[in-house]
Amino acid sequence: MDERAKMSARRVQVYYGTNHALKNVDVDILDKTVTAFIGPSGCGKSTFLRCLNRMNDTVASARVEGLIEMDGRNIYDSRVDPVQLRAKVGMVFQKPNPFPKSIYDNVAYGPKIHGLTRNKAELDEVVESSLRKAALWNEVKDRLAAPGTGLSGGQQQRLCIARAVATSPEVLLMDEPCSALDPIATAQVEELIDELRSQFSVVIVTHSMQQAARVSQRTAFFHLGSLVEYGETGTIFTAPNDPRTESYITGRIG
Amino acid sequence: MTVGLLSLVLLGLSALSFILGRQKALASVKGDIRNLHSLPSYCGAGVALFTGIPASLLMIIWLLVQPVLIESHVTDMILPEDIDTGSTRELVMSDVLRIAKGVDVLVARGADEAEITKLINNPAALKTRLADARIALAADINPHVAKAAAAYRTKVATGNNWLAVSTLGLAVAGFLFALMQVKSTFRARNVVEAFVRVLLIGASSVAVLTTLGIILSLVFESWYFFQLYPAKNFFFSLTWAPKFGGGSDLGIWPLLWGxxxxxxxxxxxxxxxxxxxxxxxxEYASGRVRSVTKPVLEVLAGIPSIVYGLFALMTVGPFLRDWFAKPLGLGESLSSVMTAGVVMGIMLIPYVSSLSDDIINAVPRALRDGSYGLGATQSETVKQVVFPAALPGIVGAILMAASRAIGETMIVVLGAGAAAKLSLNPFEAMTTVTVKIVSQLTGDTEFSSPETLVAFALGLTLFVFTLGLNILALYIVRKYREQYE
Known part of the structure; x- marks a missing residue:
């Protein structure tokens, strides 16, 4: 096990009913690092991502086996409250999903339910700093009371990132966060990911190889439910060990 | 030819023209339907429509217009001296129609035309014959009236013959016209679809026009009422005391309050x-629980409200009286506002729950995931994300339930009684607008006194009230509907 590992997964299996969706996955997520999961659709990368904050618990037919540890503690232990785990392992989804509330309340949602602030002034501060971290503050500071659903797609996604950042997570999971965004918004989000790396580890699932190469330090390639290769992003993209990885990166399978 | 037979013949002609149209379409391309603009069955249906629809329309209009024309004609034949004192032209005319109908019965029993002519010329014999056929007439038949009846019969017979001829003529003309159009380029599909569109427009306008008709009839009757009874007293008086002898107090407030x-x-x-x-x-129930509970809850919605009324009368009423009203010293009435309200509430539970359940289920899963992803518990998610997102729809559901409650009658009759009262005590008998509408119109009534006409004013008030609620519900739903999209 890597010394710098924030989270580590060993022999993880996931079943959806009788469908064996994820087979024997071993991955170490390093602290203050961006890790990219790549692979063709249906390869299990999103499934694995959702294991890391136990979001699969909300799917009735899903069953997870194997060991996933965070800071050396098994997150699937019966003593672990998935709700508290998810406060520490934040998540941003593929499609922007702001709540039908004001921009302010969207960001304040996490801090409020977890009691992270003592008074309104502190909450204001958290909201502002989160929006700043998500590079959205300047665009929305004059209309914090406006509904979050009224923002553009890129702004909505950054709002969702601000919302996740506001609970001060230790790991941030991003499930294809840019797939619904235009190139400009994508560039903004990528820049943001790079900044967030200084505070916590980021795991990003992406279909864009360029994006994985641009933002990540480590890359894992999934294929047909198995982890094919995992290592330094540079190595994966320039000198992959596995022929399947090379085929995917060069566009021969997908 | 009778109307029924004529309709059957028209139907048969249409079916025949469908087959012929289809065959001609097939023949025009020598069986290769790829060269047709429309499928052969569309061509057939197109020809059938041209055959059946104009002819049926003509028949319907004819049947509406013919009686009016003939009656006005025959009425003109009645001379002023035929009308007895105390009678009117309309009464004499209804005699004419009765005699004409009676003669038809005689014909149906085998009397031939010569015999009928003889009878028409001999009113006394006609009366006996009609009495034999169990068609009683009050007075002796005036010879002139008998002639009018005979004239009426002839006109109806001629009219019916012309109806058959012209309808069938139009059907054949339509058929020939359409059949000539049938070739490979005939756009039968467009014709059929245009017809379907007209049909759909017709169906939707039936609903709209009916609503309009209801409103108009209510408005007119209410107008008569307000001619007889001052609107000021209706809207501002606090007593409801109808007396059929006159001098009633017809204030709406006790009823509206109830x-x-x-x-x-x-x-x-x-x-x-x-x-x-x-x-x-x-949100919480497992699939199995849900699949059992939801239908069971919806069974409640299928129970007729009179059954709920019985439940109120036999079970809830005595229970509330013995365990609440009496110990609390709030009265001894078996029927009370509380009884009716509680039972009506039970009736509305499935209504509210089933509508709200659908609305809550429509909240996108992405919103729930977003909340769970931030470490919210299920109940926090429901309270702070799902419920607010579903709120507009839920408000709409509640307002619809409210309109149902306002319109409910049977539960109130059996549960709350029929005494109009203005009181705050929920254990006292009171009554509602709908109950009073029923009671004002039950029994022998003539629509000329304010005591009966008040029902229409009450109905109109209720209509405006529930309409307002429904519009409010629609407005709320529309305004907030797209919030999470």
Missing amino acids: TLYVSFIALVVAVPVGLMAAIYLS
Whole structure:
């Protein structure tokens, strides 16, 4: 096990009913690092991502086996409250999903339910700093009371990132966060990911190889439910060990 | 030819023209349907429509117009001296129609035309014959009236013959016209679809026109009422005391108050229970529980309200009286606002829960995931994300339940009684607008006194009230509907 590992997964299996969706996955997520999961659709990368904050618990037919540890503690232990785990392992989804509330309340949602602030002034501060971290503050500071659903797609996604950042997570999971965004918004989000790396580890699932190469330090390639290769992003993209990885990166399978 | 037979013949002609049209379409391309603009069955249907529709329309209009024309003609034949004192032209005319109908019966029993002519010329014999056929006439038949009846019969017969001829003629003309059009480029599909569109427009306008008709009839009758009874007293008097001898007090407030009070209690019962049931069913219940509970809850919605009324009368009423009203010293009435309200609330529970359940289920899963992803518990997610997102729809559901409560009658009759009263005590008997509408119109009534016409004013008030609620519900739903999209 890597010394710098924030989270580590060993022999993880996931079943959806009788469908064996994820087979024997071993991955170490390093602290203050961006890790990219790549692979063709249906390869299990999103499934694995959702294991890391136990979001699969909300799917009735899903069953997870194997060991996933965070800071050396098994997150699937019966003593672990998935709700508290998810406060520490934040998540941003593929499609922007702001709540039908004001921009302010969207960001304040996490801090409020977890009691992270003592008074309104502190909450204001958290909201502002989160929006700043998500590079959205300047665009929305004059209309914090406006509904979050009224923002553009890129702004909505950054709002969702601000919302996740506001609970001060230790790991941030991003499930294809840019797939619904235009190139400009994508560039903004990528820049943001790079900044967030200084505070916590980021795991990003992406279909864009360029994006994985641009933002990540480590890359894992999934294929047909198995982890094919995992290592330094540079190595994966320039000198992959596995022929399947090379085929995917060069566009021969997908 | 009778109308029924004529319709059958038209139907047969249409079916025949369908087959012929289809065959001609096939023949025009020598069986290769790829060269047709429309499929052969469309061509057939197109020809059938041209055959059947104009002819049926003609028949319908003819049947509406012919009686009016003939009657006005025959009425003109009645001379002023034929009308006895105390009688009117309309009464004589109804005699004419009765005799004509009676003669038809005689013909149906085998009397030939010569015999009928003889009878027409001998009114006394005609009367006996009609009496034999169990068609009683009050007075002796005036010879002139008998002639009018005979003239009426002839005109109807001629009219019916012309009807058959012209209808069938139009059907054949339509058929030939359409059949000539049938070739490979005939756009039968467009014709058939245009017809379907007209049909759909017709169906939707039936609903709209009916509503319009209801409103107009209510408005006109209410107008008569306000001619007889001052509107000021109706809207501002606090007593409801109709006397059929006249001099009634017809203030709407006791009734409106009863309606609002009962509906309020019903909603106090139905809304929390229904909403919580909906939240449990949509958010917490496992698939198995849901598949059992939801239908069971919806069975409640299928129970006729009179059965709920019996439940109120036999079970809830005595229970509330013996365990609440009497110990609390609030009265001894078996029927009370509380009884009706509680039972009505039970009736509305499935209504609220089923509508709200659908609305809550429509909240996108992405919103729930977003909340769970931030470490919210299920109940926090429901309270702070799902419920607010579903709120506009839920408000709409509640307002619809409210309109139902306001319009409910049977439960109130059996549960709350029929005494119009203005009181705050929920254990006292009161009554509602709908109950009074029924009681004002039951029994022998003539629509000329304010005591009966008041029912229409009450109905109109109720209509405006529920319409307002429904519009409010629609407005709320529309305004907030797209919030999470």
